[in-house]
Amino acid sequence: MKTIFSGIQPTAVFTLGNYLGAVKNWSEMQAENECIYSIVDMHAITVRQEPAKLRTQTMNSYALAMACGIDVERSILFVQSHNKNHAEMNWILSCSTQFGELSRMTQYKDKAQKHPDDVNAGLFTYPVLMAGDILLYQADLVPIGIDQKQHLELTRNVAERFNFRYGDFFKIPEAYIPTGGAAKIMSLQDPLKKMSKSDDNPNASVYILEPKDDIIRKFKRAVTDSGAEVRFAEDKPGVSNLMTIYSVFSGKTLDETEAEFAGKGYGDFKLAVGETVADALAPVRDEYNRLAADKDYLLSCMKTGAERAMKISEKTLKKAYKKVGFVV
Ligand code: AQP
Numbered sequence: 321m322k323t324i325f326s327g328i329q330p331t332a333v334f335t336l337g338n339y340l341g342a343v344k345n346w347s348e349m350q351a352e353n354e355c356i357y358s359i360v361d362m363h364a365i366t367v368r369q370e371p372a373k374l375r376t377q378t379m380n381s382y383a384l385a386m387a388c389g390i391d392v393e394r395s396i397l398f399v400q401s402h403n404k405n406h407a408e409m410n411w412i413l414s415c416s417t418q419f420g421e422l423s424r425m426t427q428y429k430d431k432a433q434k435h436p437d438d439v440n441a442g443l444f445t446y447p448v449l450m451a452g453d454i455l456l457y458q459a460d461l462v463p464i465g466i467d468q469k470q471h472l473e474l475t476r477n478v479a480e481r482f483n484f485r486y487g488d489f490f491k492i493p494e495a496y497i498p499t500g501g502a503a504k505i506m507s508l509q510d511p512l513k514k515m516s517k518s519d520d521n522p523n524a525s526v527y528i529l530e531p532k533d534d535i536i537r538k539f540k541r542a543v544t545d546s547g548a549e550v551r552f553a554e555d556k557p558g559v560s561n562l563m564t565i566y567s568v569f570s571g572k573t574l575d576e577t578e579a580e581f582a583g584k585g586y587g588d589f590k591l592a593v594g595e596t597v598a599d600a601l602a603p604v605r606d607e608y609n610r611l612a613a614d615k616d617y618l619l620s621c622m623k624t625g626a627e628r629a630m631k632i633s634e635k636t637l638k639k640a641y642k643k644v645g646f647v648v
Contacts, residue, residue, distance in 0.1 A: 323457055323460050324462070326358075326462055327360035328357075331377065333530075335505075335516065336505055343385065346385075346388070350394055356459070358399070358453060359397075359400065361374065362400045367435060382621070383618055387604050387605075392621045396625050398625035398629040399626065400453070405456055409456050413451050413478055413482070416485065425446075447471045455493075455636070457636070461493065461496045465497070486644060506557065509524040509543055511561050528604055529608060551578055563578075
C-alpha cells in the first residue's frame with residue numbers, strides 16, 4: 321500500500337482540468353492506497369481572496385471533493401489551515417530551500433505577472449508550503465496535473481537536501497501524472513493556455529457543477545481551427561483538447577473518436593462532447609447538492625479529517641524538529 325497526498329485550492333468550483341488532471345484520479349487511487357487529500361486554503365491566500373467567499377468556497381470545495389468520490393471513511397480529507405503542522409513544516413523547509421530555485425518557478429512568474437500589485441512573499445514561497453504538505457505524510461505518490469510537475473521536482477530537491485544535511489529522513493515522492501492530454505486540459509477559448517479556475521473569461525473553463533445547458537453552450541463556443549476534420553494533431557490544439565475530454569468521458573480511444581466523427585462537422589462533434597461531459601457530471605452535481613445542504617455533517621467530517629491528518633503529521637514534524645536540533 322502506498323501513501324498518496326494531494327491538494328486543491330478552494331479558489332473556485334473545480335474545473336474540468338482539475339477534475340481530469342487530479343481529482344478523478346484521487347478517487348480512483350483510494351481502492352489500493354492510503355490516501356490523504358487536502359483543501360489547501362493556505363495556498364489560496366497567496367492570491368488576494370475575499371474572506372467570506374473563501375470561507376464558503378472552502379466548505380463547497382470540501383463537499384465537492386466528496387461528491388467527486390473521496391470517501392472520508394476510507395481516506396483522509398481535511399482543510400489545510402486546520403492542521404497547524406503545515407505552517408510549522410513550511411518554516412523548517414524554507415531554511416532548506418534556495419532563493420534561486422524558487423525564482424525559477426514558472427507558476428510564480430505567471431502569477432506575479434498576473435497580479436503585479438500583490439507580489440507577496442507567500443506567492444514566492446508557495447512551493448515550500450507545498451513541499452511540507454507532501455513530506456509531512458511521507459507520501460510515495462502525488463497525483464497532479466502537469467502544471468504542478470515543477471513544484472513536485474522542487475519538493476524532491478528540498479527533501480534530498482534536508483536528508484543530505486540531517487541524515488536520511490524524508491521519503492522522496494514521485495509525481496503521478498495522467499498519461500495523454502488529461503494531464504493538461506486546455507482553455508476552451510485559447511487552446512494554447514491551460515484551463516484554470518481563475519480564468520477571467522467565463523467561457524474558457526467548464527466548472528464541474530455547471531448546468532447541462534451551460535456546459536453544452538461552452539463547448540459549442542469552443543475555439544477550434546479553420547478546418548472541419550475531427551483529428552488529433554499538433555496543429556489542431558483546440559480539436560485535440562476536445563477529443564481528449566471526449567475520450568476520457570466516453571471511454572473511447574482517440575482513433576475510435578476520429579472514426580465516429582469522420583465526415584461530420586465540428587458542430588456535431590462539439591455538441592456530442594458537451595452532452596457527454598454534462599451527462600457524466602450529473603451524478604457529481606446531484607451528490608454535491610445533497611452534501612452541501614448538510615453543513616453540520618461537513619463540519620464534522622472536516623474535524624475528523626483534521627484530527628487524523630494531525631496525528632500522522634505531528635510525528636513527522638517532531639522528528640524533523642529533532643533532526644534540525646530543536647529541543648523537543
Ligand atoms: N488544466 C488542467 N489540466 C489538468 N490538471 C490541472 N490542474 C489544474 N489545472 C489543470 C491540476 O488540478 C490540481 C489542483 O490545482 P490547484 O487548485 O492546486 O491549482 P492550480 O494548479 O493553479 O489550478 P487552477 O485551476 O489553475 O487554479 P487557480 O486558477 O486558482 O490557480 C493540481 O494537481 C493541478 O495540477
